[in-house]
Every structure is written in structure tokens, then in C-alpha cells.
Amino acid sequence: MTSAKKIMVSGIQPTNKLTLGNYLGALKNWVRLQNEYECYFFAVDLHAITSRQEPKELADNTLFALATYLAAGINLDHATIFAQSHVRQHAELAWVLNCFSYMGELGRMTQFKDKSSRAGETIPVGLFTYPVLMAADILLYQTDLVPVGADQKQHLELTRDVAIRMNNIYGPLFKVPEPYIPKVGARIMDLQDPESKMSKSVSSELGAVFLSDPPKEIEKKFKRAVTDSGAEVTYAPEKPGIRNLLDIQSAITGRSIDDLVKSYSGKMYGHLKVETATIVSDELRPLQERTQQYLADKGELQRILREGAARAATKAEATLKAVYGAIGFAPY
Ligand code: AQP
Numbered sequence: 001m002t003s004a005k006k007i008m009v010s011g012i013q014p015t016n017k018l019t020l021g022n023y024l025g026a027l028k029n030w031v032r033l034q035n036e037y038e039c040y041f042f043a044v045d046l047h048a049i050t051s052r053q054e055p056k057e058l059a060d061n062t063l064f065a066l067a068t069y070l071a072a073g074i075n076l077d078h079a080t081i082f083a084q085s086h087v088r089q090h091a092e093l094a095w096v097l098n099c100f101s102y103m104g105e106l107g108r109m110t111q112f113k114d115k116s117s118r119a120g121e122t123i124p125v126g127l128f129t130y131p132v133l134m135a136a137d138i139l140l141y142q143t144d145l146v147p148v149g150a151d152q153k154q155h156l157e158l159t160r161d162v163a164i165r166m167n168n169i170y171g172p173l174f175k176v177p178e179p180y181i182p183k184v185g186a187r188i189m190d191l192q193d194p195e196s197k198m199s200k201s202v203s204s205e206l207g208a209v210f211l212s213d214p215p216k217e218i219e220k221k222f223k224r225a226v227t228d229s230g231a232e233v234t235y236a237p238e239k240p241g242i243r244n245l246l247d248i249q250s251a252i253t254g255r256s257i258d259d260l261v262k263s264y265s266g267k268m269y270g271h272l273k274v275e276t277a278t279i280v281s282d283e284l285r286p287l288q289e290r291t292q293q294y295l296a297d298k299g300e301l302q303r304i305l306r307e308g309a310a311r312a313a314t315k316a317e318a319t320l321k322a323v324y325g326a327i328g329f330a331p332y
Contacts, residue, residue: 006144008037009177011044011084011137014061018068020209020280021198024185024251025149031073033147033180039079040141040312041069046084046091046133050115050126051201063301064291068211070304071290082308084137089316093136094129096323100166101132101158109154118202135159140316142175150186151197153179170326174319185251191225194240212288215281222277223270233264233272242269245276252283 010030012022030041043065045058062083069081084090106112109131116123126133134155138146139162146156156179163174188198192207200208206221213221227241235243235257246260264272294301325331 005036005038007040007141007175008033008145008147008180009040009138009141009143010147011042011047012065013048014043014045014058014065014083015048015200016057016061016064016212017200017208018065018211019188019198019200019203020211020248021149021188022200023072023211024188024248025151025182026147027069027072028185028251029147029180029182030069030079033145034075034078037078037145039074040082040143040315041074041079042082042084042087042137042308042312044084044137047130050124050130062305063298064295066301066305067291067294068287070294071287076304080308080311081304082312083305086305086309087312087316089140089313089320090133090136093140093316093320093323094133096327097132097135097139097162097166098129101129101135101162105158105161106131109158111151111155131155131158132162135162138177139163139174140319141312142315142319143177144175145180146177147180147182149188149197150181153181166323170323173323173326182251184247184257188248188251189240189244191221191241191244194226194244209280211284211291213284215277215285218281218284219274219277222273222280225273227269227273231268233261233267233269235261242272245272249276249279252279 008030010026012018012026018027030039043062045062048058066081074081106128112128112130115127119127134152135158138156138159148156156177160176163176166173167176190196190198190203190207191209192204196202198208200210206224209218209221222245225241225245227245228239230239233242233246235246246257249255249260250257
């Protein structure tokens with residue numbers, strides 16, 4: 001890893017229910033871009049506890065997330081991988097940024113509005129301040145690029161606003177990061193409700209494809225995918241279900257949407273569904289096999305996390321120290 005490279009940072013919640021959306025919106029792009037950057041990828045376990053977690057499962061899921069990153073092709077020569085909770089600077093900088101973020105701007109976050117409306121009477125404060133922790137995750141590493149799905153664009157804008165605000169007060173503390181939102185695959189939709197994003201916690205059983213789904217399950221989900229009235233495969237606004245299947249194919253194969261649409265000329269929706277299922281299964285099968293291989297050596301995964309956390313902490317501490325100094329905390 002050379003420090004002359006630009007810095008890329010991204011995270012995914014540790015879960016054994018990663019969706020095809022997480023994979024195509026985020027993870028696949030981490031792999032694609034990693035050679036050009038010095039990368040920091042982490043399992044965001046501090047974010048995960050904004051909804052109640054089973055303690056034993058959370059720890060296992062963190063190892064599962066790491067195994068999935070490695071299986072997808074993240075290369076430790078380019079990337080530092082760790083668990084967010086192991087690098088204490090994330091929580092510390094988040095507190096400082098909380099004091100420079102405004103209730104109004106956090107209240108406008110659509111993810112907060114969506115998730116809090118589902119939380120019932122007791123909305124955790126952490127759900128409200130989630131974007132501030134995400135800003136800390138990014139700003140700690142003097143990040144240039146953050147590859148995320150389209151749902152995170154608003155949080156990235158908040159990160160930029162807070163960085164600029166603090167830089168204006170104290171001088172250049174933070175690099176102002178750019179989002180990387182892929183052209184195709186940035187918003188994979190629910191197979192049963194193609195107007196809503198595919199999501200591990202909200203989608204119905206048939207609506208989300210999980211990275212651990214066996215081929216039969218994948219085939220069932222795509223065969224039952226909600227499409228639209230009509231029969232012709234086109235990429236049209238009134239056909240969100242068909243558009244979603246074409247987006248999934250394009251994000252995996254790299255073929256253009258035009259090319260795909262042409263190849264379905266004269267064919268039925270059924271063809272598109274079955275072929276999309278096959279393409280997804282073929283992509284996920286080796287990923288699943290490799291994930292299990294990595295999971296077979298938990299000791300090695302823990303070693304990778306420990307080393308990753310130590311490296312990340314060194315980088316993060318330099319930023320935190322500068323921030324503490326600029327604010328006026330006594331030197332330590
Ligand atoms: N449907 C999606 N299409 C494209 N990208 C997506 N991402 C999530 N869903 C889609 C991207 O995955 C990365 C990790 O997301 P996260 O772990 O922060 O969780 P999330 O965005 O909250 O994903 P879920 O599945 O919707 O989780 P729940 O249901 O818990 O809210 C991010 O880069 C995100 O953009």
C-alpha cells in the first residue's frame with residue numbers, strides 16, 4: 001500500500017443477510033476500484049446496533065461480513081479491513097461531529113424518516129445521529145472517494161457539509177469526500193415491490209435476494225418477481241420491474257442496457273426472469289463457496305481484523321488528534 005494513492009472508504013452492516021443490493025450497489029464496486037486506491041473497508045457494527053441485535057449473532061456476523069469481503073475479491077494488499085467498534089476513534093469523532101451538526105439537517109434525512117416511522121414509540125437516538133457516525137467514519141481517514149448505493153447520497157452530502165463547516169471554523173481538518181455511485185446497480189429494487197429499494201430488513205421474503213440464497217431459491221424469487229402489464233421487454237419508466245431485472249443483469253455482466261433490450265426483442269418476460277436468475281446464481285455460487293472457505297478459519301479472520309484495526313487506528317488517530325487540538329482540548 002502506498003500513501004501516494006487516493007483514499008477510499010466504505011462500510012456495510014455486519015449481517016449474514018447481505019442482499020444483492022448491498023453487493024451490486026457497494027461491494028462489487030469496492031472490488032472493482034480497489035487497485036487504484038488505499039482502501040479502508042469495515043463492518044459497521046456500531047451502526048448495526050441502531051436496531052436491536054442478538055449479541056452472539058452480531059459477533060458471528062462480523063466475521064461473516066469479513067469472509068464475504070474476502071470472498072468477493074477484496075485484496076489485503078490494497079485494503080485494510082476491520083470492525084468499526086475496534087477503532088475507538090470512530091465513536092470519539094462522532095461525538096465531536098454531533099456538536100457541529102444541526103437537528104434540522106439530521107431531521108431531513110430520508111433514511112431517518114423511513115426507519116423512525118417503522119420504529120414505533122421508541123425511536124433510538126442512534127437512528128437520528130446515524131449519519132453523524134457515518135460522517136466520522138469517512139472524515140477520520142481523509143477520504144477522497146466513498147463508493148455507496150444511491151440511498152446513501154444524502155448522508156454523503158451531510159458529511160461534506162459538516163467537513164466544510166468545521167474546516168471553515170478551524171482551518172483544513174478534513175478532506176471533503178466525493179461519493180462514487182455506480183451508473184448501474186446503484187438502486188436495486190425489491191422484486192415484489194419494484195418501486196422500493198431491496199432491503200434486508202424491509203423487503204418481504206420473496207422481495208430480496210440474499211447472497212447466501214441457493215440457486216433454487218434465487219430461481220423461485222426471480223420467477224415470482226413482479227413485472228408489469230404488457231409483454232415487450234423495454235427499459236421504460238412505467239416498467240420498474242423489468243427495468244430492475246435489466247439493471248441487475250447489466251450490473252453483473254457489464255453489458256449495456258441497450259444491448260440487453262435488443263437481445264430480448266421478440267422474447268417474453270419469462271425469458272428475462274429465468275436468465276436473470278441464472279446470471280445471479282452463477283455470480284453468487286463461487287462467492288458462497290469462497291465465503292465458507294474463509295469462515296472455516298475463524299482464527300485467521302480474527303487476526304485480519306486485529307491487524308486491520310491497528311492499521312486503521314494509526315491513520316484515524318492522526319485526524320482525531322488534529323481535531324482535538326483545533327477545538328482546544330488539552331494535549332495528551
Ligand atoms: N437496494 C440497494 N441497491 C443498491 N445499493 C444498496 N445498498 C443497500 N441497499 C441497496 C448499499 O449497500 C451499502 C451497505 O448498506 P448498509 O449496510 O448501510 O445498509 P442499508 O443501506 O441500510 O441496506 P439495507 O439492506 O436496506 O439495510 P436495512 O434494511 O437494515 O436498512 C450501502 O452503500 C448502500 O448504499
